[in-house]
Amino acid sequence: MCGRFALYEPSDIIQDHFGLDDASELVPNYNIAPGTGILGIAYYENSLVPMFLKWGLIPHWSKAKQTQYKMINARVETVWDKSSFRSAIRYRRCLIPASGFYEWKKTDSGKQPYFISVSGTNIFAMAGIWETWEDKSSGEVIDSCAIVTTEAQGAVKEIHDRMPVTIDRSGYKNWLDPMVQTRDQLKIYQLDHSLITVWPVSPKVNNPRNNGPELIQQVTP
DNA sequence: CCAGACGTTGTT
DNA sequence: GTCTGG
DNA sequence: CCAGACGTTGTT
């Protein structure tokens, strides 16, 4: 699955990579956790825009903004079938920029965190879906999102059985195309899994209050 | 029809 | 055990 | 995902 990631590439590089018109000022973050605001890129009102999305999807029909369920991930195998995700996968897909993500491997002595990144780049895209929720009485509006997951690819298989769906640059257009509204039309071009690199990192990443480049340094578990 | 759930992961 | 906060 | 709280009354 994907429950923590990092985005530390400079804003102007992110802007160029995704072809955005306006830059959003981002500080490097090595410990992005569910429930916080994250950067998503989506077509909205006919243009490609950066959006701040609360990580943890709140369905539009939800009565409370605090959802009982932790919808931080959506399985690609079933996302078209679930009532909570059906309209979002059809009409509101987004790219979620990342420099890498973390997965935890269960061991005899506990859980060991690993950092997963892509050779040759500090920026790639994870597949996301988003939704707008509005409080009918107060008028409060929250845009939220979930990261789409799939079975582990490449080197990730060694540590975990799930990971985010990645989208190769060649697949950005189709994934974001608002005219693509069916499972058959949606083509998922994932990154070449031979580029995926995995190494163990310090358990400092466990605490979401910790941050900084030391979190992605390789350690001996 | 109405009532009630609506999710994933990992662990048992 | 379960929920909230990060 | 993991870490850390989990409560009320009354007083400052």
Next chain:
DNA sequence: GTCTGG
């Protein structure tokens, strides 16, 4: 809102 279960 939409799907499943009864």
